[in-house]
Amino acid sequence: MADKVWDSHVVHRAEGEPDLLYIDLHLIHEVTTPQAFDGLRLAGRGVRRPDLTLATMDHNTPTVGLDLPLEDPISARQIEVLAANCAEFGITLYPMGHANQGIVHVIGPEQGLTQPGMTIVCGDSHTSTHGAFGALAFGIGTSEVEHVLATQTLPQRRPLNMAVTVEGELRAGVTAKDLILAVIGRIGTGGGMGHVIEYRGSAIRGLSMEGRMTVCNMSIEAGARAGMVAPDETTFAWLQGRPHAPRGDDWDRAVEYWRTLATDEGATFDKEVVIDAAALSPHVSWGTNPGQVVPIDGAVPSPDSFADVAEAEAARRALAYMGLEAGTPMRAVPVDAVFIGSCTNSRIEDLRAAAVVVDGRHVPVGLRAMVVPGSMKVKADAEAEGLDRVFMAAGFEWRAAGCSMCLGMNPDKLSPGERCASTSNRNFEGRQGRGGRTHLVSPAVAAATAIAGHFATPEEL
Amino acid sequence: MEPVRVISGTAVPLRRSDVDTDQIIPSDWLKRVERTGFGVGLFSEWRADPDFVLNQPRYAGASVLVAGTNFGTGSSREHAVWALLDYGFQAVVSPRFGDIFRTNCTKAGLLPVEVDAAAGEALLAAVEADPAVVVTIDVATRTLLAAAAGVSTTFPLDDFTQMRFLEGLDDVGLTLRNADAIAAYEARRPAWLPTTTAS
Numbered sequence: 001m002a003d004k005v006w007d008s009h010v011v012h013r014a015e016g017e018p019d020l021l022y023i024d025l026h027l028i029h030e031v032t033t034p035q036a037f038d039g040l041r042l043a044g045r046g047v048r049r050p051d052l053t054l055a056t057m058d059h060n061t062p063t064v065g066l067d068l069p070l071e072d073p074i075s076a077r078q079i080e081v082l083a084a085n086c087a088e089f090g091i092t093l094y095p096m097g098h099a100n101q102g103i104v105h106v107i108g109p110e111q112g113l114t115q116p117g118m119t120i121v122c123g124d125s126h127t128s129t130h131g132a133f134g135a136l137a138f139g140i141g142t143s144e145v146e147h148v149l150a151t152q153t154l155p156q157r158r159p160l161n162m163a164v165t166v167e168g169e170l171r172a173g174v175t176a177k178d179l180i181l182a183v184i185g186r187i188g189t190g191g192g193m194g195h196v197i198e199y200r201g202s203a204i205r206g207l208s209m210e211g212r213m214t215v216c217n218m219s220i221e222a223g224a225r226a227g228m229v230a231p232d233e234t235t236f237a238w239l240q241g242r243p244h245a246p247r248g249d250d251w252d253r254a255v256e257y258w259r260t261l262a263t264d265e266g267a268t269f270d271k272e273v274v275i276d277a278a279a280l281s282p283h284v285s286w287g288t289n290p291g292q293v294v295p296i297d298g299a300v301p302s303p304d305s306f307a308d309v310a311e312a313e314a315a316r317r318a319l320a321y322m323g324l325e326a327g328t329p330m331r332a333v334p335v336d337a338v339f340i341g342s343c344t345n346s347r348i349e350d351l352r353a354a355a356v357v358v359d360g361r362h363v364p365v366g367l368r369a370m371v372v373p374g375s376m377k378v379k380a381d382a383e384a385e386g387l388d389r390v391f392m393a394a395g396f397e398w399r400a401a402g403c404s405m406c407l408g409m410n411p412d413k414l415s416p417g418e419r420c421a422s423t424s425n426r427n428f429e430g431r432q433g434r435g436g437r438t439h440l441v442s443p444a445v446a447a448a449t450a451i452a453g454h455f456a457t458p459e460e461l
Numbered sequence: 462m463e464p465v466r467v468i469s470g471t472a473v474p475l476r477r478s479d480v481d482t483d484q485i486i487p488s489d490w491l492k493r494v495e496r497t498g499f500g501v502g503l504f505s506e507w508r509a510d511p512d513f514v515l516n517q518p519r520y521a522g523a524s525v526l527v528a529g530t531n532f533g534t535g536s537s538r539e540h541a542v543w544a545l546l547d548y549g550f551q552a553v554v555s556p557r558f559g560d561i562f563r564t565n566c567t568k569a570g571l572l573p574v575e576v577d578a579a580a581g582e583a584l585l586a587a588v589e590a591d592p593a594v595v596v597t598i599d600v601a602t603r604t605l606l607a608a609a610a611g612v613s614t615t616f617p618l619d620d621f622t623q624m625r626f627l628e629g630l631d632d633v634g635l636t637l638r639n640a641d642a643i644a645a646y647e648a649r650r651p652a653w654l655p656t657t658t659a660s
Binding site: 025032052150 | 488492494506531535621642643
């Protein structure tokens, strides 16, 4: 499938050179673009296809007090620079407070801009999210952002193909997030390097689009350039009627093409991992990279249990940073904060999964719990269903859309030493704020943990 | 970018695996709209520890960073590369790099030198034992030589990227030689593909 999308986007191919690929959609945000626009101006170049470029503000933006000036003048400047650049080059921008604003990887699909068979890039590693639709989508750096702005193409080396096949049925309470955490735990943070991962098998086909996005989103945490799922009826039903989806005869033509994208029977992969869905359970991370995970019924591992010297050393450092003792059952670890949000788990289905757990319950005194919808549309949809009232009655803060506490670039941060159950994607040192301790979990586990005050699954409540 | 042909200098040993780009340049630094001045932020959280290797005077002035495997994982932030360059590094040696980080290196002019695990370990151990060990990296021959450490090895670098390093070529300029092919491709794209302007 990745090869089909690749081959249909080659603009120029020559011996000894990388393929020049056409880019169908370029998503941009405030953090990784200012220097790219400066580069354009220095070289006297314009934006080739502003109509294939979409901008939003998400990383720096506060999730409360949207009508107030930003507290941090450096963040405020970055926001202003994006607005000025979009105005100068004629790029559509969903600014803070706009009804379509949100996390870049939530709004692309939501607006119907993310479609099967497309090439999609963004100066953000979680661009892999869009692969859930059978698009070839990957993160790029600022030099490449400038390159796409100027030419709408990128020189790229063809990646290898890896299959992650998940057969069988997930047990009740086991989610897409648990599935991908288990995959990363199995293959490691470098296991997918140089590869595009195609997720296949009955358990993947059984996932909703939201679930597939969660899985593809974290492909980068396994080191993969991109993740993909073959488009099917679930994909088409989700897309139909969205603002930028094809209509009428165009819809029929598009679907006919999209049906040809699935990997051919008998195609071979450079690497394959097979996982039994029925054997999976809810997972939680214990360390400082997303490969350091255990089932929630497990315990903090001992560094001595790792055969590899570097892994053992990494585990020792991680336990010291995380303030954890080897052998402690994960369910016995108390948390100070719970964050439900991020491009991994902030869509309506994620919020529903959390709301049903906290409905009629309350977080303990002293625990900080926050829900941050992925987009203003998710926020509006959730409010129409009354989810905001469920969360607030349970003691959660209900915020406006943005990256929020996923990455410590805006006012939503952990304090040093604070321990957080988070539905985000990275448990790196300091990721959620200097000295903060992040544990990656699913929305259902985050919600149950918020109520219990320690790592928990909904059945335990 | 400026041409990069031969890098020769001392090295800093960073004996850690899975060094993510959040550690190389913490997110607070990403709010800046400039491309320069990131060296101060390089590994800024780890540098708060006075014993951290970059704080040891014996490693001052090094131009090569030798790290454990899976260097530069995580975020796509090119600021990580800018920070390493701004600090004074010209090359990073590791058994394996994060894909996006590696690409960012080749765009900004920092040489990613991928060596096998044994050579990486030998180099780390040698530089830890003797900060004066000189490492010489030759782009034209794709070789890394550290005679005092007994390390002599080759590293992968495709012909196109090698040529760009040697000649310091502007990537956008190279692509624009194919402007006609881009226009021809655009003319045959299906009409139903989405645009961001109309819905």
